Amino acid sequence: MQHQESGWSVGLDIGGTKTLAVLLDPSGTPSGQVRLPTERGAEAVVDTAATAAAQLLTRADLTADDLTGIGIGLPGIVDPVGGRVEHAVNLGIESGVPLAEEVSGALAARLNGRGGSRPVPVRLENDLNAAALGAAHLRGEGGGDLAFLALGTGLAAGLVLDGRLHRGVGGAAGEIGHLVYQPGGRPCPCGQRGCLEQYASGTSLRLAWPGPGDRPAPVALFEAVAAGDEAALAVQREFADAVAAAVRVLLLTADVAHVVIGGGVSELGAPLLQVVRERLDHSARESGFLASMRMAERVDLAPHGVPVGAVGAALVGRKES
Amino acid sequence: MQHQESGWSVGLDIGGTKTLAVLLDPSGTPSGQVRLPTERGAEAVVDTAATAAAQLLTRADLTADDLTGIGIGLPGIVDPVGGRVEHAVNLGIESGVPLAEEVSGALAARLNGRGGSRPVPVRLENDLNAAALGAAHLRGEGGGDLAFLALGTGLAAGLVLDGRLHRGVGGAAGEIGHLVYQPGGRPCPCGQRGCLEQYASGTSLRLAWPGPGDRPAPVALFEAVAAGDEAALAVQREFADAVAAAVRVLLLTADVAHVVIGGGVSELGAPLLQVVRERLDHSARESGFLASMRMAERVDLAPHGVPVGAVGAALVGRKES
Numbered sequence: 334m335q336h337q338e339s340g341w342s343v344g345l346d347i348g349g350t351k352t353l354a355v356l357l358d359p360s361g362t363p364s365g366q367v368r369l370p371t372e373r374g375a376e377a378v379v380d381t382a383a384t385a386a387a388q389l390l391t392r393a394d395l396t397a398d399d400l401t402g403i404g405i406g407l408p409g410i411v412d413p414v415g416g417r418v419e420h421a422v423n424l425g426i427e428s429g430v431p432l433a434e435e436v437s438g439a440l441a442a443r444l445n446g447r448g449g450s451r452p453v454p455v456r457l458e459n460d461l462n463a464a465a466l467g468a469a470h471l472r473g474e475g476g477g478d479l480a481f482l483a484l485g486t487g488l489a490a491g492l493v494l495d496g497r498l499h500r501g502v503g504g505a506a507g508e509i510g511h512l513v514y515q516p517g518g519r520p521c522p523c524g525q526r527g528c529l530e531q532y533a534s535g536t537s538l539r540l541a542w543p544g545p546g547d548r549p550a551p552v553a554l555f556e557a558v559a560a561g562d563e564a565a566l567a568v569q570r571e572f573a574d575a576v577a578a579a580v581r582v583l584l585l586t587a588d589v590a591h592v593v594i595g596g597g598v599s600e601l602g603a604p605l606l607q608v609v610r611e612r613l614d615h616s617a618r619e620s621g622f623l624a625s626m627r628m629a630e631r632v633d634l635a636p637h638g639v640p641v642g643a644v645g646a647a648l649v650g651r652k653e654s
Numbered sequence: 655m656q657h658q659e660s661g662w663s664v665g666l667d668i669g670g671t672k673t674l675a676v677l678l679d680p681s682g683t684p685s686g687q688v689r690l691p692t693e694r695g696a697e698a699v700v701d702t703a704a705t706a707a708a709q710l711l712t713r714a715d716l717t718a719d720d721l722t723g724i725g726i727g728l729p730g731i732v733d734p735v736g737g738r739v740e741h742a743v744n745l746g747i748e749s750g751v752p753l754a755e756e757v758s759g760a761l762a763a764r765l766n767g768r769g770g771s772r773p774v775p776v777r778l779e780n781d782l783n784a785a786a787l788g789a790a791h792l793r794g795e796g797g798g799d800l801a802f803l804a805l806g807t808g809l810a811a812g813l814v815l816d817g818r819l820h821r822g823v824g825g826a827a828g829e830i831g832h833l834v835y836q837p838g839g840r841p842c843p844c845g846q847r848g849c850l851e852q853y854a855s856g857t858s859l860r861l862a863w864p865g866p867g868d869r870p871a872p873v874a875l876f877e878a879v880a881a882g883d884e885a886a887l888a889v890q891r892e893f894a895d896a897v898a899a900a901v902r903v904l905l906l907t908a909d910v911a912h913v914v915i916g917g918g919v920s921e922l923g924a925p926l927l928q929v930v931r932e933r934l935d936h937s938a939r940e941s942g943f944l945a946s947m948r949m950a951e952r953v954d955l956a957p958h959g960v961p962v963g964a965v966g967a968a969l970v971g972r973k974e975s
Contacts, residue, residue, distance in 0.1 A: 478823050492908075494820055501909020502799050503947065508906045511943055513899070515837065524941030578834070585829045586907040587813075588822020620845030622832055626824065 340401040341393075343386045344467075344647025346460060346640055347371060347378060347407040349423035349486075354385035355643040356393055357651070361470065363644055365389050373425030378407075379432065383439035386453075390444065397444055402454040404650030405436065406463030406642045410504070413649075416457055423486075433457050458649045460642055461507060462498050464635070465491030467645025468593045471636055478589040480507070481635070482579055485596035488530040490583060499587075509582050510534065514575060529582075533575035535598045541568045551598050551605075569608060577612040580632055581623075595635035595642075606634050661722040662714075664707045665788075665968025667781060667961055668692060668699060668728040670744035670807075674961040675706035677714055678968040682791065686710050687961060694746030700753065704760035707774075711765065718765055723775040725971030726757065727784030727963045731825070734970075737778055744807075754778055779970045781963055782828060783819050785956070786812030788966025789914045792957055799910040801828070802956070803900060806917035809851040811904060820908075830903050831855065835896060850903075853896035856919045862889045872919050876926075890929060898933040901953055902944075916956035916963075927955050 346353045348371060356365035367385045371378065386403055390396065409421025416433025418426060433455040441452055458466075465481035472479070481491040488510035492499040499506050510530030511523050518527030519537075531537050539550040542557070542565065554572075557565035580592050599605060610629040617624040635641045667674045669692060677686035688706045692699065707724055711717065730742025737754025739747060754776040762773055779787075786802035793800070802812040809831035813820040820827050831851030832844050839848030840858075852858050860871040863878070863886065875893075878886035901913050920926060931950040938945040956962045 494815060495818065497816070499815055499908070502911040503909055505906065505947060506909035508909070511941075512903060512906055523943040525937065525944070582833060582903065582907060585826065585833055586903060587820070588824055588827035588829070590823040616846065620832075622844040623846070626826060 340651075341395060341399050342401050342647045342650040343389055343403045344463070344640075344643040344645065344650055345382050345385060345403065345405045346463065346642030346646055347382065347405060347424065348460070348642075349408070352381050352385055353640040353643045354382075354389055355640050355647055356389040356395075357644065357647040361648075363639065363647075365393055366640060366643075371424065375426050375430040375432070375435075378424050378426065379435045379439050382432075382436045383443050386436075386440050387443045397440065397453050398450055400453050400650075402456060402650040402652065403436065403440070404456050404458060404463065404646035404648065405432065406458050406460040406646040406649070407432075408460050411457045411459045413456065413458055413500075416455065418457060454650075456649050456652070458498075458646060459491070459500070459504065461489055461491035462500060463491070463645035463649055464595055464642040465493045465593075465645065466498055466648050467641040467643070468595070468635055469493045469496075470644060470648055471639060471641065472591070472593075477591075478587070480583040480587065480589045480592045481641070482576075482583065482592050482594050483596035484533065484576065484594060484598035485535050487536070488534045488579060490579075490592075492583075492587060492589065494587060494589070509579055512582060514578055529575060529579055533572065533579050535596065537575075538568075538572055538598065541572070549597075549600075551601050555601055555604050570612070573608040573612045576609045577616065577628075580609070580613060580628060581616075584626060584628055584631065590631065592632050593635050594632065599634055602634065602637065606632065661972075662716060662720050663722050663968045663971040664710055664724045665784070665961075665964040665966065665971055666703050666706060666724065666726045667784065667963030667967055668703065668726060668745065669781070669963075670729070673702050673706055674964045675703075675710055676961050676964040676968055677710040677716075678965065678972070682969075684960065684965055684968075686714055687964075692745065696747050696751045696753070696756075699745050699747065700756045700760050703753075703757045704764050707757075707761050708764045718761065718774045719771055721774050721971075723777060723971040723973065724757065724761070725777050725779060725784065725967035725969065726753065727779050727781040727967040727970070728753075729781050732778045732780045734777060734779055734821075737776065739778060775971075777970050777973070779819075779967060780812070780821070780825065782810055782812035783821060784812070784966035784970055785916055785963040786814045786914075786966065787819055787969050788962040788964070789916070789956055790814045790817075791965060791969055792960060792962065793912070793914075798912075799908070801904040801908065801910045801913045802962070803897075803904065803913050803915050804917035805854065805897065805915060805919035806856050808857070809855045809900060811900075811913075813904075813908060813910065815908060815910070830900055833903060835899055850896060850900055854893065854900050856917065858896075859889075859893055859919065862893070870918075870921075872922050872926075876922055891933070894929040894933045897930045898937065898949075901930070901934060901949060902937075905947060905949055905952065911952065913953050914956050915953065920955055923955065923958065927953065 490507035514529040515527035519531040521528035613629040811828035835850040836848035840852040842849035
């Protein structure tokens with residue numbers, strides 16, 4: 334990432350259930366956070382985004398003129414140049430919505446007298462791309478190579494290569510969840526069978542280990558393993574093997590320095606990292622070639638308690654993407 | 655690729671059996687070729703490289719001072735900065751050899767009076783990386799994204815992303831031949847089982863279709879298919895499915911605009927391209943997601959009769975990498 338002269342910026346990570354917003358000071362340090370529930374539909378999404386940005390400015394006693402820009406990371410098909418989003422199914426947005434322009438307008442209306450002399454530029458980015466930028470920034474790796482591997486509803490990655498976001502020609506870079514992992518295996522909504530996503534996502538974990546229902550499936554599974562449940566151990570190993578396969582795809586194709594695991598399942602923390610590393614070490618024991626790539630030590634977790642996606646979005650807001 | 659002010663350059667593609675050399679004029683157009691047999695061992699490799707470069711200069715009536723530089727693409731572990739190569743098993747080079755410096759010296763000695771006033775700078779690059787650069791250059795895609803997928807002794811790719819060579823942090827980008835394709839499948843010398851390379855390389859074809867021995871295995875196989883041999887058809891389909899899987903890895907991970915198939919097997923030409931495209935279309939028929947990526951039309955063959963690797967090496971020689 335080139336660190337150009339910048340003022341303050343706001344980053345928003347708009348997910349299916351919550352919207353995380355962060356204020357980045359001119360040095361690139363997070364200096365304020367807001368968390369709001371996401372409501373469905375374009376109007377509600379715009380409203381929540383403007384509310385979150387206004388709250389951050391008010392708390393820090395800043396005006397819109399202090400902002401270099403606002404960046405928004407969100408799922409779906411994002412047009413970073415035109416500022417439009419479509420097919421963001423989780424957010425209830427189907428047709429093309431000029432989200433950048435609408436958030437800029439809603440923020441100006443909200444700030445009223447303190448809105449500054451010009452509309453704040455708003456830039457959009459795919460949520461995983463934003464998270465990859467944020468993760469690279471937080472590791473302090475200017476010019477680094479890094480993949481952000483999200484284990485959430487699905488499985489996909491964002492790539493920062495040679496210090497720059499790599500979107501791919503059609504924005505599909507990192508869509509490794511639809512590589513076939515088990516030929517003839519579990520059916521995938523994409524139409525194929527055996528897709529990696531059917532074995533290495535939060536959804537796949539929930540299907541493989543549905544109970545008990547009072548806590549998140551990954552937590553229940555790992556607790557059952559700790560209690561000595563053999564069936565749970567088998568499910569955990571199958572999952573960790575699939576995550577390890579995703580890591581190998583990223584390292585053998587793009588040879589990034591680090592794979593940072595994020596997404597909902599990553600809230601398991603150290604125990605998740607440990608089993609994934611164990612499975613990577615297991616395959617390294619049978620292959621000198623894999624061993625030479627030292628994969629286990631190149632995998633890490635996204636930093637805990639830091640909204641990586643929102644930080645990356647703030648970098649997009651100040652055009653570091 | 656940035657096209658900077660450049661003079662002439664020479665590119666050498668040193669393979670296990672032959673050394674191809676090309677002279678690139680200041681506009682980037684190939685304007686002379688030499689082909690010599692490769693002999694094993696560092697001394698012979700240096701000698702052949704210097705001979706080829708000297709022949710190109712003499713024929714074009716140029717001196718060493720007319721050259722911006724010489725680039726050499728070769729298999730093995732290449733240190734582009736230090737100009738050293740090691741573990742180039744096909745060339746009989748095991749320990750680290752300062753090849754760049756030695757070729758520069760050998761060329762000066764060979765040219766004698768016409769050697770110019772300074773040593774010609776020589777730069778090394780991995781052969782697949784050089785081929786990817788050459789393929790992007792020959793397609794006329796400044797700033798393009800492209801993977802060069804080599805179907806040769808093994809299976810690997812070189813990547814040009816956002817117009818620049820992507821080597822990866824350890825030089826392992828594109829090593830997709832060692833992703834597992836068939837869990838528990840054919841043993842691979844790397845120590846794993848079911849590696850993609852065991853299904854989608856020239857070696858795998860030769861093992862699956864050994865006879866008749868009077869012509870290259872890929873040619874014999876495709877002739878047998880054309881003659882209606884059912885067993886040959888099954889082998890051809892298994893091979894094409896594996897190549898299609900390699901294409902999907904490259905497109906779903908890096909989302910390059912084009913995958914260009916090269917390597918020895920690509921000499922089959924159009925019939926190879928046709929079966930690979932057919933298998934990609936086959937999987938697109940079962941998956942709307944894959945269909946949306948229009949993979950079949952993004953696959954192409956390396957241009958016939960043009961030494962793609964040597965052209966790319968010449969670009970390395972004038973520092974466009």
